[in-house]
Amino acid sequence: MHTVEVNNLVKDYGAIQAIKGISFNIDQGEIFGLIGPNGAGKTTALRVISTLLQITSGSVKVLEYDVKKNPEEVRKLISYLPEDAGAYKNLTGRAYLTFIANFFTYKNTKEMIEKGITIADLEDRIDDKVDTYSKGMKRRLLVGRALMTDPRLAILDEPTSGLDVINAQEIRKIIKDITRAGTTVLLSSHNMLEVEYLCDRIALISDGIIVERGRPKQLMEKYNASNIEEVFTKVVQ
Amino acid sequence: MKSLNNIIKKEIKELLTPATIIPIVVMAFIFGSIGTSMEGIQEELEEKPVIGYIVQDTGDLVTLAVSIIDNRSEVVFNSTNINDKSIGLEQIGENDGMALIVITQNFSKNIHNNKMGEIEVYWIMKGAGIMDSISSETVEQLIGSINYEISKSLIEENSTINATIALNPSNKIDTTYFKGKEFNRLSPGIIIGLLSTQSFLFPIVMMMIIIVAGSMVISSMAMEKENKTLETLLTLPVKRTSIVTGKIVASAVVGLIFAIIYMVGMSRYFSGLNFSVQELNLADFGLALTSDDFVLMGISLFVALISALALCMLLGTLAKNYKSAQTLTFPITMLALVPMFFTMFADFDTLPLALKALVFAIPFSHPMMAARALIFNDYLLVVSGIIYVTVFAIVTISIVVWVFKTDKLLTGSIRLKKFADLRKHYRSR
Numbered sequence: 001m002h003t004v005e006v007n008n009l010v011k012d013y014g015a016i017q018a019i020k021g022i023s024f025n026i027d028q029g030e031i032f033g034l035i036g037p038n039g040a041g042k043t044t045a046l047r048v049i050s051t052l053l054q055i056t057s058g059s060v061k062v063l064e065y066d067v068k069k070n071p072e073e074v075r076k077l078i079s080y081l082p083e084d085a086g087a088y089k090n091l092t093g094r095a096y097l098t099f100i101a102n103f104f105t106y107k108n109t110k111e112m113i114e115k116g117i118t119i120a121d122l123e124d125r126i127d128d129k130v131d132t133y134s135k136g137m138k139r140r141l142l143v144g145r146a147l148m149t150d151p152r153l154a155i156l157d158e159p160t161s162g163l164d165v166i167n168a169q170e171i172r173k174i175i176k177d178i179t180r181a182g183t184t185v186l187l188s189s190h191n192m193l194e195v196e197y198l199c200d201r202i203a204l205i206s207d208g209i210i211v212e213r214g215r216p217k218q219l220m221e222k223y224n225a226s227n228i229e230e231v232f233t234k235v236v237q
Numbered sequence: 238m239k240s241l242n243n244i245i246k247k248e249i250k251e252l253l254t255p256a257t258i259i260p261i262v263v264m265a266f267i268f269g270s271i272g273t274s275m276e277g278i279q280e281e282l283e284e285k286p287v288i289g290y291i292v293q294d295t296g297d298l299v300t301l302a303v304s305i306i307d308n309r310s311e312v313v314f315n316s317t318n319i320n321d322k323s324i325g326l327e328q329i330g331e332n333d334g335m336a337l338i339v340i341t342q343n344f345s346k347n348i349h350n351n352k353m354g355e356i357e358v359y360w361i362m363k364g365a366g367i368m369d370s371i372s373s374e375t376v377e378q379l380i381g382s383i384n385y386e387i388s389k390s391l392i393e394e395n396s397t398i399n400a401t402i403a404l405n406p407s408n409k410i411d412t413t414y415f416k417g418k419e420f421n422r423l424s425p426g427i428i429i430g431l432l433s434t435q436s437f438l439f440p441i442v443m444m445m446i447i448i449v450a451g452s453m454v455i456s457s458m459a460m461e462k463e464n465k466t467l468e469t470l471l472t473l474p475v476k477r478t479s480i481v482t483g484k485i486v487a488s489a490v491v492g493l494i495f496a497i498i499y500m501v502g503m504s505r506y507f508s509g510l511n512f513s514v515q516e517l518n519l520a521d522f523g524l525a526l527t528s529d530d531f532v533l534m535g536i537s538l539f540v541a542l543i544s545a546l547a548l549c550m551l552l553g554t555l556a557k558n559y560k561s562a563q564t565l566t567f568p569i570t571m572l573a574l575v576p577m578f579f580t581m582f583a584d585f586d587t588l589p590l591a592l593k594a595l596v597f598a599i600p601f602s603h604p605m606m607a608a609r610a611l612i613f614n615d616y617l618l619v620v621s622g623i624i625y626v627t628v629f630a631i632v633t634i635s636i637v638v639w640v641f642k643t644d645k646l647l648t649g650s651i652r653l654k655k656f657a658d659l660r661k662h663y664r665s666r
């Protein structure tokens with residue numbers, strides 16, 4: 001059984017067709033990257049898999065559950081980090097993590113909060129209000145929130161956006177680590193270095209269609225490129 | 238200068254959107270119609286009251302009194318026999334009149350003998366709103382001018398009557414029939430005053446709670462969207478129903494706390510205003526609320542608050558940010574103000590059918606009307622109201638939960654696909 005199974009997925013926003021029939025599978029423990037230019041449909045695809053958007057046609061399965069038929073079961077398995085998410089402004093970082101953890105009554109919430117605090121790594125600022133955080137601090141808190149729940153599938157939309165080089169590297173390491181513990185990761189990114197370093201497999205999406213896919217190494221060989229950025233420009237143009 | 242223009246232009250463009258203009262237009266329209274109804278009140282005050290009279294006495298002062306009555310009112314019944322009282326009341330009632338004035342035997346003689354003359358007024362009271370107090374006021378004025386004219390003629394005649402009687406020759410004795418009850422020595426004005434807590438305090442407090450709690454729900458939805466916390470919340474293992482219920486219950490609790498604070502504050506305010514005759518007590522006239530009544534009122538308030546909040550949730554799903562949330566509280570404010578004014582101005586029973594339907598349909602009317610209705614044991618109105626509002630709340634909550642289950646909340650595309658197609662079609666041309 002695949003962890004994620006996307007079959008001929010189509011998503012319309014009213015008259016705009018954002019996704020025009022894409023299919024891919026992700027296996028357990030894999031890091032799968034969706035890359036593509038702005039407006040290609042990456043966020044839309046991630047939001048469909050996260051049970052946020054209704055499927056126009058096609059199907060999405062997460063483990064044994066169909067996203068359309070069993071969204072509530074899927075929500076127990078996943079964790080979604082939106083690309084421009086925020087946290088409740090007048091909560092402290094710790095209170096925010098506690099608020100989220102309390103939805104997972106079937107897990108050990110105390111451990112969960114500790115894990116979130118460790119990932120966020122905000123030191124004593126964790127007890128300050130979210131309102132006072134910098135963009136990067138907020139992102140770290142949200143990454144902590146997304147990964148602390150030990151999801152079977154983590155869906156991360158541009159996880160390191162807004163982070164400086166050091167912070168971004170740290171987050172990448174954390175993402176790699178959680179896959180060793182059995183979590184599967186589906187992410188989108190504009191950072192080709194990140195993609196190359198993190199992803200086991202990638203799919204290049206453009207204008208709602210997957211135009212290329214494979215392991216980063218394979219693709220570089222195929223396009224005779226020295227890095228994924230070159231592959232990206234060659235495929236998209 | 239150029240950059241200043243640039244800023245002004247952009248600001249005006251942002252401020253003058255349909256969302257900001259429509260509420261103002263509607264507001265203007267509503268104030269316009271309030272003005273028109275005020276004119277109506279003015280006319281009513283100028284209109285002659287419809288009454289009847291029984292005059293047993295034939296003295297000179299009575300002749301004066303009768304000529305004033307004939308002059309200043311529309312008389313639909315008159316008699317000289319005190320036994321005609323019930324027939325008279327019936328006839329006046331049929332003619333939509335409001336009072337039977339009885340001037341007893343010896344009226345003139347008493348005054349000439351330095352005793353006050355007695356004018357008995359039997360009131361047919363229809364409702365306990367402001368409109369009703371205005372119409373009873375016209376009769377009060379009539380009695381007042383009888384007293385004044387008699388006094389004037391006594392003084393002009395230079396009669397030997399002592400000054401106290403000459404200045405205030407007649408005494409009015411009221412009996413009021415209202416909702417099948419008889420109230421001795423109470424005029425409609427006093428009864429309306431006694432009911433002021435029910436007629437004014439409850440509607441005002443209810444209106445405030447709805448607006449305050451309602452805008453809390455709407456802005457809470459707007460904040461979730463503006464701060465981008467909604468998406469995260471919707472991917473957590475939590476039922477949509479729990480999210481909706483949680484938000485509604487939280488605001489309902491806060492709303493009820495406000496209700497208690499307002500209630501305490503406002504009742505001080507009202508007693509400070511000295512609205513009614515303070516020594517009089519509703520309970521002395523069998524006009525008290527039993528504990529069962531309070532339970533019914535509580536239920537009525539509760540279901541109305543829930544339906545208000547559900548309605549606000551529905552509006553909140555349309556809110557894109559904090560600014561649009563402000564605009565969205567407008568329909569709720571209107572829905573709270575309309576029944577408040579109606580409850581203050583008139584009794585449900587006395588409204589024309591179309592208005593009755595409107596007032597009944599607005600769920601917030603019911604707790605506003607409940608107290609006054611319960612005092613007069615109008616259980617049918619209160620209980621049917623509770624049933625209606627409960628159904629309204631359930632339906633609205635189901636719609637909200639449905640919206641939460643679709644992706645309309647996030648994509649904000651309530652507009653129909655067809656409409657979008659049409660736009661695309663026109664754009665491509």
Ligand SMILES: Nc1ncnc2c1ncn2[C@@H]1O[C@H](COP(=O)(O)OP(=O)(O)OP(=O)(O)O)[C@@H](O)[C@H]1O
Pocket residue numbers: 013016017018036037038039040041042043044045083647648649
């Ligand atoms: N709520 C919406 N209503 C209408 N169209 C939308 C909506 N959200 C996204 N779209 C459209 O869907 C298409 C795909 O958008 P999406 O956000 O998935 O792109 P993306 O690949 O994540 O881009 P980026 O790299 O800029 O984040 C775009 O054309 C976009 O305009």
Ligand SMILES: [Mg+2]
Pocket residue numbers: 042043044083157
């Ligand atoms: Mg995106």
